[in-house]
Amino acid sequence: MGRGDTAADNAVTNAGDWAGRSLGERTVAWTERDAILYALAVGAKAGELDLVHEERLRTLPTFGLTLAQWGPDALGAAGAFDTSRGLHGAQRLEVLAPLPPSGELTMSAAVEAVWDKGSAAVFEVRVDSACFVARWSIFAPGAGGFGGERGPSGPRTAGESATHTLPVETFPEQAALYRLCGDRHAIHIDPEAARAIGQERPILHGLCTMAASLLVLARGIGAHPADLRAASCRFTAPVVPGDVLELAADVAGGGAAFEVGRAGTPVLTSGLARFGEG
Template identity: 35%
Template sequence: MPIDAAKALAAEPRTGEIGWAHKDVLLYHLGIGAGVPATDPAELRYALESRLHVLPSFATVAGAGAPGVISGLSLPGVEVELARVLHGGQHVQVHRPIPVQGTATTVNRLAAVWDKGKAAVLVLRTEAADADGPLWTNDSQIFVRGEGGFGGERGPATRLEQPTGEPEHTVDRPVREDQALLYRLSGDWNPLHADPDFAKTAGFDRPILHGLCTYGITLKAVVDTVLDGDPARVRSYATRFAGVVYPGETLRVRMWRPGPDTVRVEVGAVERGEAPVLTDTVVQHT
């Protein structure tokens, strides 16, 4: 069968070395829409090397990797078509602020394979550490359509109760027409986000935005709106990808504060009646 869960889970972890510099951080920030207006001091902390702070979501692309989708499909025991794959969810835990430049050792392994009936979910875990200790732990959930039903564990329920009451903050974030073309330069070369013919093969009218781009746009909105523009306050960030975003649309980011160190977030596409894009989204912070 295309997914051999036992073989995949038994595979040895893969260890590698990654490095990044301020140019990589700047490109990532521009790829998630930072730098507008270009003279705004609040934006220059993401877009000017002399003032640079690193959003924790950078961990998803550090080292020019594409954790989760592309690398997950190269694991032993996993043979699936790229066109049947979607990014289902993401969780990043940062153990300390990510430096503007650095090197790290990464350990990649398959943490779980879940059988959802009509689909399989692969959970790829990446742990990064440098000479000073752990930097981040990154879990990517890969949703593979048509590969369930193999008799495996269904996995934990991840749905959260919907936030109650009106959001404390609501902000809109426009997505540029070329946003996916810019974001992919940080390392995720999946043609689903650039090639119209491939997108149609995958069942979409046109290329869709990377889920991790929406993920980064949303975290930046939370940091700028709730955390005084300080990315170092973020401790963890989890979401479930509930729908697609098309370049050129507008994201509506709604935020609630259920506790002193927690932000609940829901994101919808304005032009499609606020169709859900990110849900079950939680930012934990100091």
């Protein structure tokens, strides 16, 4: 549970007016059980004891994104965009310090930028803490056309230069398990809610697909997943729990450009990841 302030709901004439606005501060606490549940939800194996056993636990850095989810949620709750139409377009994470197996963390959130894509706006929400900096890109249809800048283009992807090709095996219960980590939106569990957004079945959380892919990438290149130092990607297509995905990565040193697809359809693009030591 978190505690703290939310953004003041002042009058806003267009999406661009949200740029620079504070979304408040919140302190969030977690336990070893939360960190272990998260690791299992994104694909950790029972034999990876330092991810699933409290006596030697190392917390996955992407767990911080579940702790910071209140930031973009606060923007939607403040009325910046239509939450029934808004899409999670991209995610970035910079790791500053390891998350302990259990603890409490104070975070602050703000709208770092708002880009004008014409028919839509993209809100860049930044959440700062002592352990990480996280940035959400929220694509909001119908909120563009306010005369702002279009924003930067995406980074390179692995493409044909891939040095590693690895399977990312999701499992049928994965969305049902991952939602217990905090994001309980009905589209991830209720077939009727999924059909309302044009999906035949409930879909996997984008952040779960990202974390599962990073876990596979770390294993594939011989890095420890808890040694992740930075990661980013764009979300381009939904994943259904149980899908087997293919990760292609161009690895150089401790870093990798990657993309993830399903039967030739990209689901994560413009992926970048960097790992360090201990």
